Amino acid sequence: MSAVMVADERAAARAPAVGPAARRSRVIVLIPARNEELGIVAAMESVEAQTRKPDRRIVISDNSTDGTVERARSRPGWEVWETVGNRGRKGGALNQAWAILEPTLSDADFVLTMDADTILDPHFIENARLKYLQEESNGLLLGGVCANFSGLPLNTALGALQMMEYARATKINRSRRGTAPVLAGAATMLSVQALRSVYRERGHLYEPVLTEDYELSLVLRAHGYVTLAPSACRARTDLMPTMSALWAQRLRWYRGAFEALRAHGFEPGIRSDIAWLAFSLWAAASRWLFLIALAATAITVGHMTFSPWLLLLFALASLLRVIQVSELGWKYMVLAGLMVEELYYALFLEAVLWRSFYLACTQRSAHW
Structure with missing residues:
Protein backbone atom coordinates (compact mmCIF):
# COMPACT_ATOMS: atom_id res chain seq x y z
CA MET A 1 0.00 0.00 0.00
CA SER A 2 3.05 2.24 0.28
CA ALA A 3 2.67 3.66 -3.23
CA VAL A 4 -1.10 3.65 -3.19
CA MET A 5 -2.81 5.41 -0.33
CA VAL A 6 -2.71 6.18 3.37
CA ALA A 7 -5.90 4.61 4.71
CA ASP A 8 -7.44 3.60 8.01
CA GLU A 9 -5.77 0.20 8.10
CA ARG A 10 -7.87 -1.06 10.97
CA ALA A 11 -11.07 -0.25 9.04
CA ALA A 12 -9.69 -1.92 5.92
CA ALA A 13 -8.81 -5.00 7.91
CA ARG A 14 -12.33 -5.24 9.29
CA ALA A 15 -13.75 -5.61 5.77
CA PRO A 16 -13.78 -9.35 5.01
CA ALA A 17 -12.74 -10.66 1.62
CA VAL A 18 -15.79 -12.24 0.05
CA GLY A 19 -16.11 -14.48 -2.96
CA PRO A 20 -18.16 -13.89 -6.10
CA ALA A 21 -20.71 -16.42 -4.90
CA ALA A 22 -21.87 -14.18 -2.06
CA ARG A 23 -25.18 -12.65 -3.07
CA ARG A 24 -25.79 -10.20 -0.25
CA SER A 25 -24.82 -6.98 -1.92
CA ARG A 26 -23.01 -4.28 0.00
CA VAL A 27 -22.77 -0.58 -0.90
CA ILE A 28 -19.51 1.31 -0.41
CA VAL A 29 -19.64 5.09 -0.72
CA LEU A 30 -16.56 6.94 -1.98
CA ILE A 31 -16.33 10.74 -1.87
CA PRO A 32 -13.13 12.09 -3.43
CA ALA A 33 -12.49 15.58 -2.10
CA ARG A 34 -9.82 18.22 -2.53
CA ASN A 35 -10.13 21.37 -0.44
CA GLU A 36 -13.86 20.88 0.09
CA GLU A 37 -14.19 21.98 3.70
CA LEU A 38 -17.17 24.20 2.88
CA GLY A 39 -19.36 21.48 1.33
CA ILE A 40 -18.05 18.13 2.51
CA VAL A 41 -20.23 17.91 5.64
CA ALA A 42 -23.45 18.53 3.69
CA ALA A 43 -22.51 15.78 1.24
CA MET A 44 -21.73 13.40 4.11
CA GLU A 45 -25.01 14.24 5.84
CA SER A 46 -26.92 13.35 2.67
CA VAL A 47 -25.26 9.91 2.76
CA GLU A 48 -26.07 9.49 6.45
CA ALA A 49 -29.73 10.31 5.71
CA GLN A 50 -30.14 7.45 3.19
CA THR A 51 -33.09 5.14 3.77
CA ARG A 52 -30.81 2.24 2.84
CA LYS A 53 -27.63 2.81 4.83
CA PRO A 54 -24.34 2.12 3.03
CA ASP A 55 -22.05 -0.55 4.48
CA ARG A 56 -18.94 1.61 4.31
CA ARG A 57 -18.52 5.36 3.98
CA ILE A 58 -15.15 6.68 2.85
CA VAL A 59 -13.89 10.19 2.14
CA ILE A 60 -10.78 10.24 -0.05
CA SER A 61 -8.83 13.42 0.59
CA ASP A 62 -6.69 14.24 -2.42
CA ASN A 63 -3.87 16.61 -1.43
CA SER A 64 -6.20 18.82 0.62
CA THR A 65 -4.58 21.81 2.31
CA ASP A 66 -7.67 23.16 4.11
CA GLY A 67 -9.85 21.62 6.81
CA THR A 68 -11.37 18.87 4.64
CA VAL A 69 -9.72 16.00 6.52
CA GLU A 70 -10.56 17.40 9.95
CA ARG A 71 -14.21 18.02 9.06
CA ALA A 72 -14.58 14.56 7.52
CA ARG A 73 -13.05 12.86 10.55
CA SER A 74 -15.44 14.73 12.83
CA ARG A 75 -18.35 12.65 11.48
CA PRO A 76 -18.77 9.29 13.25
CA GLY A 77 -18.94 6.16 11.11
CA TRP A 78 -16.73 7.50 8.34
CA GLU A 79 -13.30 6.42 7.16
CA VAL A 80 -10.95 9.08 5.83
CA TRP A 81 -8.19 8.05 3.41
CA GLU A 82 -5.50 10.30 1.98
CA THR A 83 -3.93 9.82 -1.43
CA VAL A 84 -0.19 9.46 -1.90
CA GLY A 85 1.57 10.97 -4.90
CA ASN A 86 -1.64 11.33 -6.89
CA ARG A 87 -1.41 13.47 -10.04
CA GLY A 88 -4.63 12.23 -11.59
CA ARG A 89 -7.02 14.32 -9.51
CA LYS A 90 -10.43 12.74 -8.96
CA GLY A 91 -9.92 9.71 -11.20
CA GLY A 92 -6.50 9.06 -9.74
CA ALA A 93 -7.87 9.23 -6.19
CA LEU A 94 -10.60 6.73 -7.09
CA ASN A 95 -8.03 4.45 -8.73
CA GLN A 96 -6.01 4.39 -5.52
CA ALA A 97 -9.10 3.64 -3.42
CA TRP A 98 -10.19 0.88 -5.82
CA ALA A 99 -6.78 -0.80 -5.56
CA ILE A 100 -7.33 -1.14 -1.80
CA LEU A 101 -11.00 -2.07 -1.92
CA GLU A 102 -11.09 -4.48 -4.87
CA PRO A 103 -9.78 -7.59 -3.03
CA THR A 104 -12.45 -7.17 -0.33
CA LEU A 105 -15.41 -6.89 -2.69
CA SER A 106 -17.88 -9.37 -4.12
CA ASP A 107 -19.20 -9.14 -7.67
CA ALA A 108 -22.60 -8.55 -6.08
CA ASP A 109 -21.42 -5.37 -4.34
CA PHE A 110 -21.78 -1.76 -5.46
CA VAL A 111 -19.52 1.27 -5.32
CA LEU A 112 -21.22 4.65 -5.10
CA THR A 113 -18.98 7.53 -6.15
CA MET A 114 -20.10 11.10 -5.57
CA ASP A 115 -18.62 14.57 -5.60
CA ALA A 116 -18.12 16.52 -2.41
CA ASP A 117 -20.57 19.19 -3.65
CA THR A 118 -23.40 16.71 -4.34
CA ILE A 119 -26.45 16.25 -2.14
CA LEU A 120 -28.13 12.86 -2.59
CA ASP A 121 -31.87 12.38 -2.39
CA PRO A 122 -32.56 10.29 0.77
CA HIS A 123 -33.87 7.39 -1.36
CA PHE A 124 -31.00 7.34 -3.87
CA ILE A 125 -29.29 4.13 -2.71
CA GLU A 126 -32.59 2.34 -2.10
CA ASN A 127 -33.93 3.20 -5.55
CA ALA A 128 -30.65 2.46 -7.33
CA ARG A 129 -30.42 -1.01 -5.74
CA LEU A 130 -34.04 -1.69 -6.61
CA LYS A 131 -33.31 -0.76 -10.23
CA TYR A 132 -30.39 -3.19 -10.33
CA LEU A 133 -32.56 -5.99 -8.97
CA GLN A 134 -35.33 -5.25 -11.48
CA GLU A 135 -33.00 -5.18 -14.46
CA GLU A 136 -31.11 -8.27 -13.24
CA SER A 137 -34.40 -10.19 -13.13
CA ASN A 138 -35.04 -9.04 -16.71
CA GLY A 139 -31.67 -10.38 -17.82
CA LEU A 140 -30.18 -6.93 -18.48
CA LEU A 141 -26.46 -6.42 -17.85
CA LEU A 142 -26.52 -3.17 -15.87
CA GLY A 143 -23.22 -1.38 -15.31
CA GLY A 144 -24.21 1.75 -13.43
CA VAL A 145 -27.06 3.91 -12.18
CA CYS A 146 -26.59 7.66 -12.31
CA ALA A 147 -28.58 10.44 -10.67
CA ASN A 148 -30.84 12.88 -12.45
CA PHE A 149 -29.58 16.27 -11.30
CA SER A 150 -31.07 19.54 -10.25
CA GLY A 151 -29.14 22.54 -9.00
CA LEU A 152 -28.55 23.78 -5.50
CA PRO A 153 -30.02 27.26 -4.92
CA LEU A 154 -28.42 30.03 -6.98
CA ASN A 155 -30.73 33.03 -7.20
CA THR A 156 -29.46 34.52 -10.44
CA ALA A 157 -30.58 34.45 -14.07
CA LEU A 158 -27.61 32.22 -14.89
CA GLY A 159 -28.63 29.85 -12.11
CA ALA A 160 -32.19 29.69 -13.47
CA LEU A 161 -30.93 28.87 -16.96
CA GLN A 162 -28.79 26.03 -15.63
CA MET A 163 -31.73 24.71 -13.59
CA MET A 164 -33.82 24.64 -16.77
CA GLU A 165 -31.03 22.87 -18.65
CA TYR A 166 -30.87 20.14 -15.99
CA ALA A 167 -34.67 19.80 -16.03
CA ARG A 168 -34.62 19.22 -19.80
CA ALA A 169 -31.84 16.65 -19.43
CA THR A 170 -34.04 14.76 -16.97
CA LYS A 171 -36.91 14.82 -19.48
CA ILE A 172 -34.59 13.44 -22.18
CA ASN A 173 -33.50 10.62 -19.88
CA ARG A 174 -37.14 9.74 -19.26
CA SER A 175 -37.85 9.70 -22.98
CA ARG A 176 -34.97 7.24 -23.37
CA ARG A 177 -36.54 5.05 -20.66
CA GLY A 178 -33.77 6.06 -18.32
CA THR A 179 -30.86 5.24 -20.62
CA ALA A 180 -28.00 7.68 -20.02
CA PRO A 181 -24.92 8.13 -22.23
CA VAL A 182 -22.73 9.12 -19.29
CA LEU A 183 -22.61 7.94 -15.69
CA ALA A 184 -21.90 11.34 -14.17
CA GLY A 185 -19.20 11.25 -11.54
CA ALA A 186 -21.23 13.64 -9.40
CA ALA A 187 -23.33 10.67 -8.19
CA THR A 188 -23.30 7.16 -9.67
CA MET A 189 -23.70 3.69 -8.18
CA LEU A 190 -21.57 1.20 -10.11
CA SER A 191 -21.65 -2.58 -10.22
CA VAL A 192 -18.45 -4.16 -8.92
CA GLN A 193 -18.82 -6.89 -11.53
CA ALA A 194 -18.85 -4.23 -14.27
CA LEU A 195 -15.90 -2.37 -12.77
CA ARG A 196 -13.89 -5.58 -12.58
CA SER A 197 -14.43 -6.20 -16.29
CA VAL A 198 -12.65 -2.89 -16.96
CA TYR A 199 -10.02 -3.34 -14.25
CA ARG A 200 -8.96 -6.78 -15.46
CA GLU A 201 -8.57 -5.49 -19.00
CA ARG A 202 -6.41 -2.41 -18.40
CA GLY A 203 -5.23 -2.62 -14.78
CA HIS A 204 -7.03 0.52 -13.60
CA LEU A 205 -10.50 2.03 -13.79
CA TYR A 206 -10.13 5.67 -14.72
CA GLU A 207 -7.98 7.19 -17.44
CA PRO A 208 -6.29 10.56 -16.73
CA VAL A 209 -8.50 12.48 -19.16
CA LEU A 210 -10.68 15.57 -18.84
CA THR A 211 -13.93 13.63 -18.37
CA GLU A 212 -12.95 10.42 -16.63
CA ASP A 213 -16.57 9.52 -15.86
CA TYR A 214 -17.62 9.71 -19.52
CA GLU A 215 -14.61 7.67 -20.66
CA LEU A 216 -15.44 4.95 -18.11
CA SER A 217 -19.06 4.99 -19.31
CA LEU A 218 -17.89 4.42 -22.88
CA VAL A 219 -15.77 1.46 -21.82
CA LEU A 220 -18.61 -0.11 -19.84
CA ARG A 221 -20.98 0.22 -22.79
CA ALA A 222 -18.35 -1.22 -25.13
CA HIS A 223 -18.24 -4.21 -22.75
CA GLY A 224 -21.98 -4.69 -23.19
CA TYR A 225 -23.17 -3.00 -19.99
CA VAL A 226 -26.17 -0.67 -19.92
CA THR A 227 -25.95 2.73 -18.21
CA LEU A 228 -29.09 4.24 -16.72
CA ALA A 229 -30.37 7.41 -15.03
CA PRO A 230 -33.75 6.33 -13.57
CA SER A 231 -36.20 9.11 -12.72
CA ALA A 232 -36.40 7.87 -9.11
CA CYS A 233 -32.67 8.46 -8.56
CA ARG A 234 -32.09 12.13 -7.86
CA ALA A 235 -29.39 14.43 -6.53
CA ARG A 236 -28.56 18.11 -6.38
CA THR A 237 -25.26 19.71 -7.29
CA ASP A 238 -23.60 23.11 -7.40
CA LEU A 239 -24.34 25.43 -10.30
CA MET A 240 -21.71 27.63 -11.89
CA PRO A 241 -21.98 31.16 -10.44
CA THR A 242 -20.38 33.06 -13.34
CA MET A 243 -20.17 32.83 -17.12
CA SER A 244 -16.40 32.30 -16.98
CA ALA A 245 -16.83 29.38 -14.57
CA LEU A 246 -19.56 27.92 -16.78
CA TRP A 247 -17.33 28.32 -19.87
CA ALA A 248 -14.49 26.45 -18.13
CA GLN A 249 -16.79 23.66 -16.94
CA ARG A 250 -18.45 23.08 -20.30
CA LEU A 251 -15.16 23.38 -22.20
CA ARG A 252 -13.84 20.52 -20.06
CA TRP A 253 -17.02 18.46 -20.54
CA TYR A 254 -17.30 18.91 -24.29
CA ARG A 255 -13.62 18.65 -25.12
CA GLY A 256 -13.32 15.59 -22.90
CA ALA A 257 -16.22 13.97 -24.74
CA PHE A 258 -14.70 14.65 -28.16
CA GLU A 259 -11.31 13.31 -27.10
CA ALA A 260 -12.77 10.20 -25.46
CA LEU A 261 -14.76 9.36 -28.58
CA ARG A 262 -11.74 9.97 -30.78
CA ALA A 263 -9.71 7.56 -28.63
CA HIS A 264 -12.33 4.80 -28.78
CA GLY A 265 -13.40 5.19 -32.39
CA PHE A 266 -16.35 3.18 -33.69
CA GLU A 267 -16.45 0.56 -30.95
CA PRO A 268 -19.79 -1.24 -30.54
CA GLY A 269 -22.12 0.39 -28.05
CA ILE A 270 -20.83 3.95 -28.43
CA ARG A 271 -21.44 4.79 -32.09
CA SER A 272 -24.66 6.57 -31.20
Whole structure:
Protein backbone atom coordinates (compact mmCIF):
# COMPACT_ATOMS: atom_id res chain seq x y z
CA MET A 1 0.00 0.00 0.00
CA SER A 2 3.05 2.24 0.28
CA ALA A 3 2.67 3.66 -3.23
CA VAL A 4 -1.10 3.65 -3.19
CA MET A 5 -2.81 5.41 -0.33
CA VAL A 6 -2.71 6.18 3.37
CA ALA A 7 -5.90 4.61 4.71
CA ASP A 8 -7.44 3.60 8.01
CA GLU A 9 -5.77 0.20 8.10
CA ARG A 10 -7.87 -1.06 10.97
CA ALA A 11 -11.07 -0.25 9.04
CA ALA A 12 -9.69 -1.92 5.92
CA ALA A 13 -8.81 -5.00 7.91
CA ARG A 14 -12.33 -5.24 9.29
CA ALA A 15 -13.75 -5.61 5.77
CA PRO A 16 -13.78 -9.35 5.01
CA ALA A 17 -12.74 -10.66 1.62
CA VAL A 18 -15.79 -12.24 0.05
CA GLY A 19 -16.11 -14.48 -2.96
CA PRO A 20 -18.16 -13.89 -6.10
CA ALA A 21 -20.71 -16.42 -4.90
CA ALA A 22 -21.87 -14.18 -2.06
CA ARG A 23 -25.18 -12.65 -3.07
CA ARG A 24 -25.79 -10.20 -0.25
CA SER A 25 -24.82 -6.98 -1.92
CA ARG A 26 -23.01 -4.28 0.00
CA VAL A 27 -22.77 -0.58 -0.90
CA ILE A 28 -19.51 1.31 -0.41
CA VAL A 29 -19.64 5.09 -0.72
CA LEU A 30 -16.56 6.94 -1.98
CA ILE A 31 -16.33 10.74 -1.87
CA PRO A 32 -13.13 12.09 -3.43
CA ALA A 33 -12.49 15.58 -2.10
CA ARG A 34 -9.82 18.22 -2.53
CA ASN A 35 -10.13 21.37 -0.44
CA GLU A 36 -13.86 20.88 0.09
CA GLU A 37 -14.19 21.98 3.70
CA LEU A 38 -17.17 24.20 2.88
CA GLY A 39 -19.36 21.48 1.33
CA ILE A 40 -18.05 18.13 2.51
CA VAL A 41 -20.23 17.91 5.64
CA ALA A 42 -23.45 18.53 3.69
CA ALA A 43 -22.51 15.78 1.24
CA MET A 44 -21.73 13.40 4.11
CA GLU A 45 -25.01 14.24 5.84
CA SER A 46 -26.92 13.35 2.67
CA VAL A 47 -25.26 9.91 2.76
CA GLU A 48 -26.07 9.49 6.45
CA ALA A 49 -29.73 10.31 5.71
CA GLN A 50 -30.14 7.45 3.19
CA THR A 51 -33.09 5.14 3.77
CA ARG A 52 -30.81 2.24 2.84
CA LYS A 53 -27.63 2.81 4.83
CA PRO A 54 -24.34 2.12 3.03
CA ASP A 55 -22.05 -0.55 4.48
CA ARG A 56 -18.94 1.61 4.31
CA ARG A 57 -18.52 5.36 3.98
CA ILE A 58 -15.15 6.68 2.85
CA VAL A 59 -13.89 10.19 2.14
CA ILE A 60 -10.78 10.24 -0.05
CA SER A 61 -8.83 13.42 0.59
CA ASP A 62 -6.69 14.24 -2.42
CA ASN A 63 -3.87 16.61 -1.43
CA SER A 64 -6.20 18.82 0.62
CA THR A 65 -4.58 21.81 2.31
CA ASP A 66 -7.67 23.16 4.11
CA GLY A 67 -9.85 21.62 6.81
CA THR A 68 -11.37 18.87 4.64
CA VAL A 69 -9.72 16.00 6.52
CA GLU A 70 -10.56 17.40 9.95
CA ARG A 71 -14.21 18.02 9.06
CA ALA A 72 -14.58 14.56 7.52
CA ARG A 73 -13.05 12.86 10.55
CA SER A 74 -15.44 14.73 12.83
CA ARG A 75 -18.35 12.65 11.48
CA PRO A 76 -18.77 9.29 13.25
CA GLY A 77 -18.94 6.16 11.11
CA TRP A 78 -16.73 7.50 8.34
CA GLU A 79 -13.30 6.42 7.16
CA VAL A 80 -10.95 9.08 5.83
CA TRP A 81 -8.19 8.05 3.41
CA GLU A 82 -5.50 10.30 1.98
CA THR A 83 -3.93 9.82 -1.43
CA VAL A 84 -0.19 9.46 -1.90
CA GLY A 85 1.57 10.97 -4.90
CA ASN A 86 -1.64 11.33 -6.89
CA ARG A 87 -1.41 13.47 -10.04
CA GLY A 88 -4.63 12.23 -11.59
CA ARG A 89 -7.02 14.32 -9.51
CA LYS A 90 -10.43 12.74 -8.96
CA GLY A 91 -9.92 9.71 -11.20
CA GLY A 92 -6.50 9.06 -9.74
CA ALA A 93 -7.87 9.23 -6.19
CA LEU A 94 -10.60 6.73 -7.09
CA ASN A 95 -8.03 4.45 -8.73
CA GLN A 96 -6.01 4.39 -5.52
CA ALA A 97 -9.10 3.64 -3.42
CA TRP A 98 -10.19 0.88 -5.82
CA ALA A 99 -6.78 -0.80 -5.56
CA ILE A 100 -7.33 -1.14 -1.80
CA LEU A 101 -11.00 -2.07 -1.92
CA GLU A 102 -11.09 -4.48 -4.87
CA PRO A 103 -9.78 -7.59 -3.03
CA THR A 104 -12.45 -7.17 -0.33
CA LEU A 105 -15.41 -6.89 -2.69
CA SER A 106 -17.88 -9.37 -4.12
CA ASP A 107 -19.20 -9.14 -7.67
CA ALA A 108 -22.60 -8.55 -6.08
CA ASP A 109 -21.42 -5.37 -4.34
CA PHE A 110 -21.78 -1.76 -5.46
CA VAL A 111 -19.52 1.27 -5.32
CA LEU A 112 -21.22 4.65 -5.10
CA THR A 113 -18.98 7.53 -6.15
CA MET A 114 -20.10 11.10 -5.57
CA ASP A 115 -18.62 14.57 -5.60
CA ALA A 116 -18.12 16.52 -2.41
CA ASP A 117 -20.57 19.19 -3.65
CA THR A 118 -23.40 16.71 -4.34
CA ILE A 119 -26.45 16.25 -2.14
CA LEU A 120 -28.13 12.86 -2.59
CA ASP A 121 -31.87 12.38 -2.39
CA PRO A 122 -32.56 10.29 0.77
CA HIS A 123 -33.87 7.39 -1.36
CA PHE A 124 -31.00 7.34 -3.87
CA ILE A 125 -29.29 4.13 -2.71
CA GLU A 126 -32.59 2.34 -2.10
CA ASN A 127 -33.93 3.20 -5.55
CA ALA A 128 -30.65 2.46 -7.33
CA ARG A 129 -30.42 -1.01 -5.74
CA LEU A 130 -34.04 -1.69 -6.61
CA LYS A 131 -33.31 -0.76 -10.23
CA TYR A 132 -30.39 -3.19 -10.33
CA LEU A 133 -32.56 -5.99 -8.97
CA GLN A 134 -35.33 -5.25 -11.48
CA GLU A 135 -33.00 -5.18 -14.46
CA GLU A 136 -31.11 -8.27 -13.24
CA SER A 137 -34.40 -10.19 -13.13
CA ASN A 138 -35.04 -9.04 -16.71
CA GLY A 139 -31.67 -10.38 -17.82
CA LEU A 140 -30.18 -6.93 -18.48
CA LEU A 141 -26.46 -6.42 -17.85
CA LEU A 142 -26.52 -3.17 -15.87
CA GLY A 143 -23.22 -1.38 -15.31
CA GLY A 144 -24.21 1.75 -13.43
CA VAL A 145 -27.06 3.91 -12.18
CA CYS A 146 -26.59 7.66 -12.31
CA ALA A 147 -28.58 10.44 -10.67
CA ASN A 148 -30.84 12.88 -12.45
CA PHE A 149 -29.58 16.27 -11.30
CA SER A 150 -31.07 19.54 -10.25
CA GLY A 151 -29.14 22.54 -9.00
CA LEU A 152 -28.55 23.78 -5.50
CA PRO A 153 -30.02 27.26 -4.92
CA LEU A 154 -28.42 30.03 -6.98
CA ASN A 155 -30.73 33.03 -7.20
CA THR A 156 -29.46 34.52 -10.44
CA ALA A 157 -30.58 34.45 -14.07
CA LEU A 158 -27.61 32.22 -14.89
CA GLY A 159 -28.63 29.85 -12.11
CA ALA A 160 -32.19 29.69 -13.47
CA LEU A 161 -30.93 28.87 -16.96
CA GLN A 162 -28.79 26.03 -15.63
CA MET A 163 -31.73 24.71 -13.59
CA MET A 164 -33.82 24.64 -16.77
CA GLU A 165 -31.03 22.87 -18.65
CA TYR A 166 -30.87 20.14 -15.99
CA ALA A 167 -34.67 19.80 -16.03
CA ARG A 168 -34.62 19.22 -19.80
CA ALA A 169 -31.84 16.65 -19.43
CA THR A 170 -34.04 14.76 -16.97
CA LYS A 171 -36.91 14.82 -19.48
CA ILE A 172 -34.59 13.44 -22.18
CA ASN A 173 -33.50 10.62 -19.88
CA ARG A 174 -37.14 9.74 -19.26
CA SER A 175 -37.85 9.70 -22.98
CA ARG A 176 -34.97 7.24 -23.37
CA ARG A 177 -36.54 5.05 -20.66
CA GLY A 178 -33.77 6.06 -18.32
CA THR A 179 -30.86 5.24 -20.62
CA ALA A 180 -28.00 7.68 -20.02
CA PRO A 181 -24.92 8.13 -22.23
CA VAL A 182 -22.73 9.12 -19.29
CA LEU A 183 -22.61 7.94 -15.69
CA ALA A 184 -21.90 11.34 -14.17
CA GLY A 185 -19.20 11.25 -11.54
CA ALA A 186 -21.23 13.64 -9.40
CA ALA A 187 -23.33 10.67 -8.19
CA THR A 188 -23.30 7.16 -9.67
CA MET A 189 -23.70 3.69 -8.18
CA LEU A 190 -21.57 1.20 -10.11
CA SER A 191 -21.65 -2.58 -10.22
CA VAL A 192 -18.45 -4.16 -8.92
CA GLN A 193 -18.82 -6.89 -11.53
CA ALA A 194 -18.85 -4.23 -14.27
CA LEU A 195 -15.90 -2.37 -12.77
CA ARG A 196 -13.89 -5.58 -12.58
CA SER A 197 -14.43 -6.20 -16.29
CA VAL A 198 -12.65 -2.89 -16.96
CA TYR A 199 -10.02 -3.34 -14.25
CA ARG A 200 -8.96 -6.78 -15.46
CA GLU A 201 -8.57 -5.49 -19.00
CA ARG A 202 -6.41 -2.41 -18.40
CA GLY A 203 -5.23 -2.62 -14.78
CA HIS A 204 -7.03 0.52 -13.60
CA LEU A 205 -10.50 2.03 -13.79
CA TYR A 206 -10.13 5.67 -14.72
CA GLU A 207 -7.98 7.19 -17.44
CA PRO A 208 -6.29 10.56 -16.73
CA VAL A 209 -8.50 12.48 -19.16
CA LEU A 210 -10.68 15.57 -18.84
CA THR A 211 -13.93 13.63 -18.37
CA GLU A 212 -12.95 10.42 -16.63
CA ASP A 213 -16.57 9.52 -15.86
CA TYR A 214 -17.62 9.71 -19.52
CA GLU A 215 -14.61 7.67 -20.66
CA LEU A 216 -15.44 4.95 -18.11
CA SER A 217 -19.06 4.99 -19.31
CA LEU A 218 -17.89 4.42 -22.88
CA VAL A 219 -15.77 1.46 -21.82
CA LEU A 220 -18.61 -0.11 -19.84
CA ARG A 221 -20.98 0.22 -22.79
CA ALA A 222 -18.35 -1.22 -25.13
CA HIS A 223 -18.24 -4.21 -22.75
CA GLY A 224 -21.98 -4.69 -23.19
CA TYR A 225 -23.17 -3.00 -19.99
CA VAL A 226 -26.17 -0.67 -19.92
CA THR A 227 -25.95 2.73 -18.21
CA LEU A 228 -29.09 4.24 -16.72
CA ALA A 229 -30.37 7.41 -15.03
CA PRO A 230 -33.75 6.33 -13.57
CA SER A 231 -36.20 9.11 -12.72
CA ALA A 232 -36.40 7.87 -9.11
CA CYS A 233 -32.67 8.46 -8.56
CA ARG A 234 -32.09 12.13 -7.86
CA ALA A 235 -29.39 14.43 -6.53
CA ARG A 236 -28.56 18.11 -6.38
CA THR A 237 -25.26 19.71 -7.29
CA ASP A 238 -23.60 23.11 -7.40
CA LEU A 239 -24.34 25.43 -10.30
CA MET A 240 -21.71 27.63 -11.89
CA PRO A 241 -21.98 31.16 -10.44
CA THR A 242 -20.38 33.06 -13.34
CA MET A 243 -20.17 32.83 -17.12
CA SER A 244 -16.40 32.30 -16.98
CA ALA A 245 -16.83 29.38 -14.57
CA LEU A 246 -19.56 27.92 -16.78
CA TRP A 247 -17.33 28.32 -19.87
CA ALA A 248 -14.49 26.45 -18.13
CA GLN A 249 -16.79 23.66 -16.94
CA ARG A 250 -18.45 23.08 -20.30
CA LEU A 251 -15.16 23.38 -22.20
CA ARG A 252 -13.84 20.52 -20.06
CA TRP A 253 -17.02 18.46 -20.54
CA TYR A 254 -17.30 18.91 -24.29
CA ARG A 255 -13.62 18.65 -25.12
CA GLY A 256 -13.32 15.59 -22.90
CA ALA A 257 -16.22 13.97 -24.74
CA PHE A 258 -14.70 14.65 -28.16
CA GLU A 259 -11.31 13.31 -27.10
CA ALA A 260 -12.77 10.20 -25.46
CA LEU A 261 -14.76 9.36 -28.58
CA ARG A 262 -11.74 9.97 -30.78
CA ALA A 263 -9.71 7.56 -28.63
CA HIS A 264 -12.33 4.80 -28.78
CA GLY A 265 -13.40 5.19 -32.39
CA PHE A 266 -16.35 3.18 -33.69
CA GLU A 267 -16.45 0.56 -30.95
CA PRO A 268 -19.79 -1.24 -30.54
CA GLY A 269 -22.12 0.39 -28.05
CA ILE A 270 -20.83 3.95 -28.43
CA ARG A 271 -21.44 4.79 -32.09
CA SER A 272 -24.66 6.57 -31.20
CA ASP A 273 -22.62 9.07 -29.17
CA ILE A 274 -20.61 10.01 -32.26
CA ALA A 275 -23.82 10.54 -34.19
CA TRP A 276 -25.28 12.65 -31.35
CA LEU A 277 -22.23 14.91 -31.15
CA ALA A 278 -22.19 15.28 -34.93
CA PHE A 279 -25.86 16.28 -34.81
CA SER A 280 -25.14 18.76 -31.99
CA LEU A 281 -22.42 20.40 -34.06
CA TRP A 282 -24.73 20.60 -37.09
CA ALA A 283 -27.57 22.05 -34.96
CA ALA A 284 -25.23 24.64 -33.47
CA ALA A 285 -23.94 25.60 -36.91
CA SER A 286 -27.46 25.83 -38.38
CA ARG A 287 -28.60 28.26 -35.68
CA TRP A 288 -25.65 30.56 -36.36
CA LEU A 289 -26.16 30.26 -40.12
CA PHE A 290 -29.83 31.16 -39.67
CA LEU A 291 -28.93 34.31 -37.73
CA ILE A 292 -26.32 35.24 -40.36
CA ALA A 293 -28.94 34.75 -43.09
CA LEU A 294 -31.37 37.04 -41.24
CA ALA A 295 -28.71 39.71 -40.86
CA ALA A 296 -27.71 39.43 -44.53
CA THR A 297 -31.34 39.72 -45.61
CA ALA A 298 -31.91 42.79 -43.45
CA ILE A 299 -28.81 44.47 -44.83
CA THR A 300 -29.33 43.65 -48.51
CA VAL A 301 -33.13 43.89 -48.76
CA GLY A 302 -33.72 46.44 -46.05
CA HIS A 303 -36.68 44.70 -44.46
CA MET A 304 -38.04 41.27 -43.61
CA THR A 305 -41.54 39.81 -43.74
CA PHE A 306 -42.37 36.97 -41.38
CA SER A 307 -44.87 34.34 -42.44
CA PRO A 308 -47.68 33.54 -39.98
CA TRP A 309 -46.59 29.92 -40.27
CA LEU A 310 -43.17 30.87 -38.93
CA LEU A 311 -44.81 32.60 -35.96
CA LEU A 312 -46.82 29.43 -35.34
CA LEU A 313 -43.60 27.43 -35.38
CA PHE A 314 -42.09 29.75 -32.76
CA ALA A 315 -45.24 29.39 -30.65
CA LEU A 316 -45.04 25.60 -30.74
CA ALA A 317 -41.34 25.73 -29.82
CA SER A 318 -42.16 28.03 -26.92
CA LEU A 319 -44.91 25.70 -25.69
CA LEU A 320 -42.57 22.72 -25.82
CA ARG A 321 -39.97 24.53 -23.75
CA VAL A 322 -42.58 25.53 -21.20
CA ILE A 323 -43.71 21.92 -20.80
CA GLN A 324 -40.13 20.72 -20.36
CA VAL A 325 -39.57 22.91 -17.29
CA SER A 326 -43.08 22.74 -15.82
CA GLU A 327 -41.86 20.84 -12.75
CA LEU A 328 -39.76 23.85 -11.72
CA GLY A 329 -42.75 26.17 -11.31
CA TRP A 330 -44.44 29.05 -13.08
CA LYS A 331 -41.51 31.50 -12.96
CA TYR A 332 -39.34 29.10 -14.94
CA MET A 333 -42.23 28.40 -17.31
CA VAL A 334 -42.56 32.13 -18.07
CA LEU A 335 -38.82 32.45 -18.66
CA ALA A 336 -38.85 29.41 -20.94
CA GLY A 337 -41.84 30.70 -22.89
CA LEU A 338 -40.17 34.02 -23.67
CA MET A 339 -37.15 32.15 -25.10
CA VAL A 340 -35.04 35.33 -25.26
CA GLU A 341 -32.60 34.61 -22.44
CA GLU A 342 -32.45 30.95 -23.36
CA LEU A 343 -31.49 31.90 -26.92
CA TYR A 344 -28.44 33.77 -25.62
CA TYR A 345 -27.67 30.84 -23.31
CA ALA A 346 -27.90 28.38 -26.20
CA LEU A 347 -25.61 30.51 -28.36
CA PHE A 348 -23.11 30.65 -25.50
CA LEU A 349 -23.11 26.86 -25.07
CA GLU A 350 -22.82 26.33 -28.81
CA ALA A 351 -19.81 28.62 -28.92
CA VAL A 352 -18.21 26.48 -26.18
CA LEU A 353 -19.10 23.34 -28.14
CA TRP A 354 -17.37 24.54 -31.31
CA ARG A 355 -14.37 25.81 -29.33
CA SER A 356 -14.08 22.38 -27.69
CA PHE A 357 -14.28 20.65 -31.07
CA TYR A 358 -11.55 22.91 -32.45
CA LEU A 359 -9.23 22.24 -29.50
CA ALA A 360 -9.89 18.49 -29.65
CA CYS A 361 -9.02 18.44 -33.36
CA THR A 362 -6.02 20.76 -33.41
CA GLN A 363 -4.21 20.11 -30.12
CA ARG A 364 -2.91 17.12 -28.22
CA SER A 365 -5.35 15.47 -25.85
CA ALA A 366 -5.71 17.50 -22.68
CA HIS A 367 -5.06 15.73 -19.39
CA TRP A 368 -5.57 16.88 -15.84
